[in-house]
Amino acid sequence: RHVRDLAVLTGSPCVASNPDPDELFFLRRDQTLGQAYDVGLTRLRAPERQLLFQVDTGFIRAIQPRDCSRLMSGRMTDERWGKLFDGYQVQLSPQVLRGYYSATRRAMGLGQGAQPRTLNAQEIRRVEEAILPAIDTMISKQKNPRVMYDA
Numbered sequence: 001r002h003v004r005d006l007a008v009l010t011g012s013p014c015v016a017s018n019p020d021p022d023e024l025f026f027l028r029r030d031q032t033l034g035q036a037y038d039v040g041l042t043r044l045r046a047p048e049r050q051l052l053f054q055v056d057t058g059f060i061r062a063i064q065p066r067d068c069s070r071l072m073s074g075r076m077t078d079e080r081w082g083k084l085f086d087g088y089q090v091q092l093s094p095q096v097l098r099g100y101y102s103a104t105r106r107a108m109g110l111g112q113g114a115q116p117r118t119l120n121a122q123e124i125r126r127v128e129e130a131i132l133p134a135i136d137t138m139i140s141k142q143k144n145p146r147v148m149y150d151a
Helices: 002-010 021-027 031-041 046-062 065-073 078-089 094-111 121-140 145-150
Strands: none
Touching: 031 094, 046 078, 046 094, 065 078, 121 145
């Protein structure tokens, strides 16, 4: 909690405060710091982005559907999220964890004060062509695909 308050007050989410990994994870839940992370994510090198996505995707797949729904809708408490993520982290190697938290700190630092990057029409089409088929496949396998499409 102290690190989060310090980060918000100083406007320096990770660079100045250098929180421990658990605190760093929760800094991403703060709206302002989350935006810095999201913007910084687009400025990371491809291997760093890939590592973050792999760890986050692995976490989402490892938790129960009910918890996943709460996580995605923003209804999960910090305590529950922390307990679930701690349980997931113990499965990861120290090297992966170091890389994950290093990339998270770097993304927040790169995104601090930066404007979001806007994709041009060609980039949007390329991204949509890459991810929409996978999203359609995942949604079609759900119990209520229509509800998910509408959401």
